[in-house]
Amino acid sequence: MPFRNIFGQEHAIDLIKQAILRDMMPHSWLFTGQANIGKFKTAVALTQKLNCKKFVEDACGECDYCSQIAEQTFLDFHVITPEGNFITIDKIRKSLNWLQLHPDRAKKRVMVLDGAEHMGHEASNAFLKTLEEPTPHTLLILIAESTQHLPETIVSRCQQIRFRSLSEKNTERILRMNTDLTSENIHFLNAFSMGSVNENLIVRLEIMKNIQQTAICWLNDFSAMNLEEMLRKCETWGKSKNEEWSLFLNFLETWFRDLTWILHGLPEEKVINRTISSEDSLNLELRNSAKYFNAQQINEIFDRIVKSRRSIELNANKSLSLESLCLYISRSASCKIK
Ligand SMILES: [Zn+2]
Known part of the structure; x- marks a missing residue:
């Protein structure tokens, strides 16, 4: 995927092009920014x-070198990714040996460390030596969500580029180009995308719709029957391997963000969960749901959502955490009514 096919990262790509043009490429770049916004695509x-065979401003994307790089079969392009949560020292050692080999065909060999924050202490140290003594004709690209979990010694030896979250216009453009989804589904995914395009989201469209439907029904009518149904779902979602728990928390975050927006009388076209159909049903549901909460309650609910996510990530029982959050939200709603 040449530069021209990457959307929303013009600023980052411009910096890279300038470095190429002025022949001032660093030995190592560090691309940071949230997941799924184009950092790896930019590295490709x-x-x-x-290495493109044609001497043009942007790669042709079609010659055999460009194709092999895109498919990751080019011998002088090496990508390291974490296994589970870690990039092991073994993997780093093998890659560092690869760096010592002579280039096969490339003008410039490139090694990408995607998920650099997943290196342990030992792996970081081994890698640091390579940064300090760069191999000629080799470029290192480290990719991380932020510099927070990277040793300062590594960060300071790389030239950092901060990638930006994608605007709604760009996520929509990417979804339209890469999928045959209907406008309604694209709009729906956009609401959940939070500034990035995640292939998992596309695969899980039906699951997300089911979560949204159940949750909206409950957030509009806190009857005992709806709460009971919601708690039943929490139990199922907590046990499922499809990470519904995380999608549900994402949805709640967008919903309560929208309620804040509505409570403050801000323009409704800015709400995330808005409908594009003429019936305006989703906006009605948001306005109805807003009647149950005041600003302070919404802030407290936000806190609870964040805490629930954190405790699940620290291994708390998913079903119980979701159930307890739903009970808390239901109790808040009934307080406002009284
Ligand atoms: Zn090419």
Whole structure:
């Protein structure tokens, strides 16, 4: 995927192009920014640009080198990713040996460390030596969500580029180009995308719709029957392997963000969960749900959502955590009514 096919990262790509043009490429770049916004694609595009058989401003994307780089079969392009939560020292050692080999065909060999924050202490130290003594004709690209979990010694030896979250216009453009989803589904995914395009979201469209439907029904009518249904779902979602628990928490975050928006009388076209159909049913449901809460309660609910996510990530029982959150929200709603 050449640079011209990457959307929303013009600022980052411009910096890279300037470095190429002025022949001031660093030995190592560090691309940071949230997941699924184009950091890895940019690393691929840069590798293509440096090795493309055609001497043009952007890689052609079609020659055999460009194709092999895109498919990750190019011998001088090496990508390291975590296994589970870690990039092991073994993997780093093997990759560092690869760096010592002579280039096969490339003008510039490229090694990408995608998920650099997943290196342990030992792996980081081994890697640091390579950063300190760069191999000629080799470019290192580290990719991380932020510099927070990277050793300062590594960060300071790389030239950092901060990638930006994607605007709604760009996520929509990417979804339209890469899927044959209907406008309604694209709009729905956009509401959940939070500034990035995650392939998992596309696969899980039906699951997300089911979560949204059940949750909206409950958030509009806190009857005992709806609460009971909601708690039943929490139990199922907590036990499922599809990470419904996380999608449900994402949904709640967008919903309560929208309620804040409505409570403050801000323009409704800015709400995330708005409908594009003429019937305006989703906006009605939001306005109805807003009647149950005041600003302070919504803030407290936000806190609870964040805490629930954190405790689940620390291994708390998913079903119980979701159930307890729903009970808390239901209790808040009944307080406002009285
Ligand atoms: Zn090419």
